[in-house]
Amino acid sequence: MTHNETILNSTKSWLIRPYVRWYMHQVRHWTVKVVRYNEEEKEEEENLVPKCTQKHYSPAILFSGDGHSMNHYHCFSDVIFPLYMTSFSYKPDVHFLITDYRDILIRKTHEILHRLSRYPIVEIDNENEQVHCYHKMFVGLKFHGDLIVDQSSPEHAAGMSMQSFRRFLRDTYSLERSRALEPRLVKRTSPRLMIVSRKTSRILLNEGEISQMANEIGFDVVTSDAELTTNRSRFAQTVNSCDVMLGVHGAGLTNMLFLPDNAVVIQIVPYGPIDYLAGIEFRDPSWGMNISYLEYKVAVEESSLSKQYAPDDPIITDPNSYYAKGWDALFSVYLHNVNFTIDLGRFKGTLVEAMKLLQH
Structure with missing residues (x-):
């Protein structure tokens, strides 16, 4: 995760709900802490950071399966489309970490999730004895609005669009028709x-x-x-x-x-x-x-x-x-x-x- 503020020789943390409608109180909070230090402080600060039990060399995305995700509309507007947008430049070489795991959400979207990521989904709430380390991580999902892409955004410049998402869905579900009746x-x-x-x-x-x-x-x-x-x-x-x-x-x-x-x-x-x-x-x-x-x-x-x-x-x-x-x-x-x-x-x-x- 990146942050605009430069932090030197200090520790700073945020509480984040990794769901596009961040005001939903039932979504689990996560703490994001940035630790930067100089050489003199290195040994002391390293002791504050837990040791990795698993190292990964592909980026990861942390998102919540809670909120309104059981509703068919919000499943796409709040989870699937933002997840597609966030993983667009990395799919399928990206890890998905899901908090507030909902089995029904995973079952009804498994075809989509398997095409976005080559890796098994991690139920991160159950990984209490594990420390997963990633070189790059997104906490939460990109969101420009309900099922829309901001045409002035870097994502749009990279080729991300609702049209590309619809082509992705056609491929995922083997839909035959790309155009309506002539x-x-x-x-x-x-x-x-x-x-x-x-x-x-x-x-x-x-x-x-x-x-x-x-x-x-x-x-x-x-x-x-x-x-x-x-x-x-x-x-x-x-x-x-x-x-x-x-x-x-x-x-x-x-x-x-x-x-x-x-x-x-x-x-x-x-x-x-x-x-x-x-x-x-x-x-x-x-x-x-x-x-x-x-x-x-x-x-x-x-x-x-x-x-x-x-x-x-x-x-x-x-x-x-x-x-x-x-x-x-x-x-x-x-x-x-x-x-x-x-x-x-x-x-x-x-x-x-x-x-x-x-x-x-």
Whole structure:
């Protein structure tokens, strides 16, 4: 790890949570201590530094498996993509040290992790009797924002991009399609549209009618519940076979990572103060993926909130006031236990626009 401050003849330490959302208190703290000394102090200072039990000649990255990593979206935005970015110049000759180990995280991402590093993952919390020594180490992961790469960054200059990450995923999961259906074929072959279905909240109550309308417009519709999918490789291949992905704001839309280039993603944004979240999580990342993004904003009449609350309730009339009440209040009202009946007349234009984007 490097630090801008020059430290001479002194010891300085930091407490670090090696997770991109550093404010999450459940993530284990690690102490980083820099020790530098002159020749006169060498013997005394060396006694303060534990002796190596294992020496490694490749760099290492320490990261946490805690935080929101069990959520499909945050698994990619908080762990996998930042890990890809941090290891980009070294893969696969880099060691991964994981604190706050989660077996389910490792199992569901093992294909990716094995391609990023040639070495077994070290559960560093259990290495109490070992002292691992590395010539270079990253404590925590590089993070420019949710699933984006800062184009002014050294990483981008070195060739790191969302496009390179998507190519990496295609190689990892053996995805066949790098491009969506060619425009000249769209009128002769029905483009494939996936509806990411939800079963617990934010349900499209008239999903069947939406599917029928999409068929009438010319799409070959498939429905898949990303929340219940256990075989990520197989699901990634299904997504890659599609030209359009449609779904309500939620973790299932993360699978747009597996869409071919020139595909279209349609995010249905729930009624309420959700626009900012919808933007940073899915709209903004789509710009670097070489896919088109469309957005459909649910009107209050299409939301079950219109039946749960009086027309003059602030939840209906002043949703932005819920920002001041914090995330838990916002989530409980506008994202949890709320469902939608989409106005087919309003929504048809969005599907027609998706078809036009594929044709050009």
